[in-house]
Amino acid sequence: MASTRTSQKKMNRAERQRWLKPVVRRVRVLRETERKEDRRSTEDKVGGLKIIHFGGLGEVGRNMSAIQYDNEIILIDAGVRFGDEKMPGIDFIIPNASYLDDKKDMVKAMFFTHGHMDHIGALPFVLDKIGDPDFYAAPLTKAILMKRMDEFKDRGPVNINLIQPGDEIKISNKLSVKVLRINHSIPDDLEIIVKTPIGNIVHTSDFKFDDTPVNDKPADVEEMERMSREEGVLLLMSDSTGAENEGHSLSEQDITENLDKIFRESTGMLVLGTFASLINRVQQIITIAEKYGRKVVFDGYSMKTNVEICKKLGYLKMAKGTQIMMDEIDNYPRNKVVAVVTGAQGEGNAVLMRIANGEHKYVRILKHDTIVFSSSVIPGNEKDVQFLKDQLYRNGAKVLNYKMLDVHAGGHGNKEDLRRMLQLMKPKLFMPIHGQYSMMINHGLMAQEEGVEEKNIIIGDNGTVVHIEKDGWFFDRNKAPSDYVFVDGLGVGDIGNVVLRDRQVLAEDGFIVIVVLVDSSTHKVKTSPDIISRGFVYLKEHKDLLMQIRKKIRHIVEVQQMREPNAAYLKDQIRNQIGLFLFQKTERRPMVLPVLIEV
Numbered sequence: 001m002a003s004t005r006t007s008q009k010k011m012n013r014a015e016r017q018r019w020l021k022p023v024v025r026r027v028r029v030l031r032e033t034e035r036k037e038d039r040r041s042t043e044d045k046v047g048g049l050k051i052i053h054f055g056g057l058g059e060v061g062r063n064m065s066a067i068q069y070d071n072e073i074i075l076i077d078a079g080v081r082f083g084d085e086k087m088p089g090i091d092f093i094i095p096n097a098s099y100l101d102d103k104k105d106m107v108k109a110m111f112f113t114h115g116h117m118d119h120i121g122a123l124p125f126v127l128d129k130i131g132d133p134d135f136y137a138a139p140l141t142k143a144i145l146m147k148r149m150d151e152f153k154d155r156g157p158v159n160i161n162l163i164q165p166g167d168e169i170k171i172s173n174k175l176s177v178k179v180l181r182i183n184h185s186i187p188d189d190l191e192i193i194v195k196t197p198i199g200n201i202v203h204t205s206d207f208k209f210d211d212t213p214v215n216d217k218p219a220d221v222e223e224m225e226r227m228s229r230e231e232g233v234l235l236l237m238s239d240s241t242g243a244e245n246e247g248h249s250l251s252e253q254d255i256t257e258n259l260d261k262i263f264r265e266s267t268g269m270l271v272l273g274t275f276a277s278l279i280n281r282v283q284q285i286i287t288i289a290e291k292y293g294r295k296v297v298f299d300g301y302s303m304k305t306n307v308e309i310c311k312k313l314g315y316l317k318m319a320k321g322t323q324i325m326m327d328e329i330d331n332y333p334r335n336k337v338v339a340v341v342t343g344a345q346g347e348g349n350a351v352l353m354r355i356a357n358g359e360h361k362y363v364r365i366l367k368h369d370t371i372v373f374s375s376s377v378i379p380g381n382e383k384d385v386q387f388l389k390d391q392l393y394r395n396g397a398k399v400l401n402y403k404m405l406d407v408h409a410g411g412h413g414n415k416e417d418l419r420r421m422l423q424l425m426k427p428k429l430f431m432p433i434h435g436q437y438s439m440m441i442n443h444g445l446m447a448q449e450e451g452v453e454e455k456n457i458i459i460g461d462n463g464t465v466v467h468i469e470k471d472g473w474f475f476d477r478n479k480a481p482s483d484y485v486f487v488d489g490l491g492v493g494d495i496g497n498v499v500l501r502d503r504q505v506l507a508e509d510g511f512i513v514i515v516v517l518v519d520s521s522t523h524k525v526k527t528s529p530d531i532i533s534r535g536f537v538y539l540k541e542h543k544d545l546l547m548q549i550r551k552k553i554r555h556i557v558e559v560q561q562m563r564e565p566n567a568a569y570l571k572d573q574i575r576n577q578i579g580l581f582l583f584q585k586t587e588r589r590p591m592v593l594p595v596l597i598e599v
């Protein structure tokens, strides 16, 4: 008997330990190799050149970089990363710019590489963190940024200086910035070269090489070559998104041929689900639609806005009468219409899903219509995309998947493009940026093949402070803050890990509310405690459990009333003891919410 009791007690302690552990399931992220010679204390070092990334290293999205020389800072980009299924209710994550908290007056200038949300989307949210820099962007980037700022009127206004490829801007006596044209899936992409007293720092932006681009001129390869030959490149920071894909990225010529084939073979109405950020793809669709005499209609908020902005600035070329409005589609034969819409990732409320569900106001899918959307699915969206596909098939449509409609297809250089950049720049130091850790590592290996010494390859994390010297580099022993900053609706950063953990608990194990009436004179429980639960277990079928919970509550309150009664403490006791009890009984950890009412 005695031994069972001890083992029972022991088990309880072990269980209790387990129960007390926070419920957030985290994966430990290994940090950059902590080679001693690379990590130095810098108390004796004043000034010099430092690089800090506030996001975008070891992840795809929320790109933001800082280049500091002595007490002057230049920022590049401020992007968002969209939340995933591990972050219930989180709209997006933004770069953590807290490094600038005590350096706001050092921030001289901020450059934007291109108009994609993972590069500009966070500006409204970091504006109060970055001091008062001069802003620079190319025309299309500026227009999309202004639109973005418009959506957050309380956070503006910003004055953005227009720049063109080839411009060189003097920032101070020590620093100047030159911007060069580079190709991507959106026009006006800029490579950024920061010229410092100890050498040139090149930030490639998202890029690919395209000698026959659609909707854009080829990259300023000659100027890149000249600069690297005559001035040299001390540090190259290059986009790693495509570092694990063999060969060259899809040429726009191939993509045009593919699209042409789709148009040729499609029957009925053609619905193309794609991303609003792929402006060059939209241009190709327009051109081919004109060739086959189809009218084009756009739907989806971001799609319509981007098309309007690009038309206004001349970045989309379209014959008069090609574009029609949604309410006009019935005026044309079905096989003379192409609808270009958003929602290819199965997003619940997006246009493609509404069409598939028969909830779209104008577009009804009929037998023989052709639906085309991107073949690769962003992890986490698999079920939604499958559902979307099935719904479309149920409507009798022909469904085709194509990689070239993907958000990353064609926009980012594959291995051979990245290699070409390394060959062009011949940098002394190389730092892969923009990408998952594996992409950065593989990019680094490629740089070695291209002659960069292993010791000169910098694999960093968000928040690592990298000191760059004329002949080498090292990590600062101190890191800049790098925890996630969440944006939830319009609140920035007020969603800490606690709130996120609560949401995970609620999603996984539900909650239980316990309402206890306590007699204020006797401090005893009056009437039977009310117990309400959602998403936990169906209490009506667990009468035993209910009874036991009620008994436990009485007991907890009674033990308490012998001491000094304290409502907060009593609530904690109920939360902990009932929580532990429920875990023992059900192996679940619902959120326990005690409500004490003194009567």
Ligand SMILES: [Zn+2]
Residues within 6 Å of the ligand: 114, 116, 184, 206, 411
């Ligand atoms: Zn991009």
Ligand SMILES: [Zn+2]
Residues within 6 Å of the ligand: 063, 116, 118, 119, 206, 434
């Ligand atoms: Zn990007």
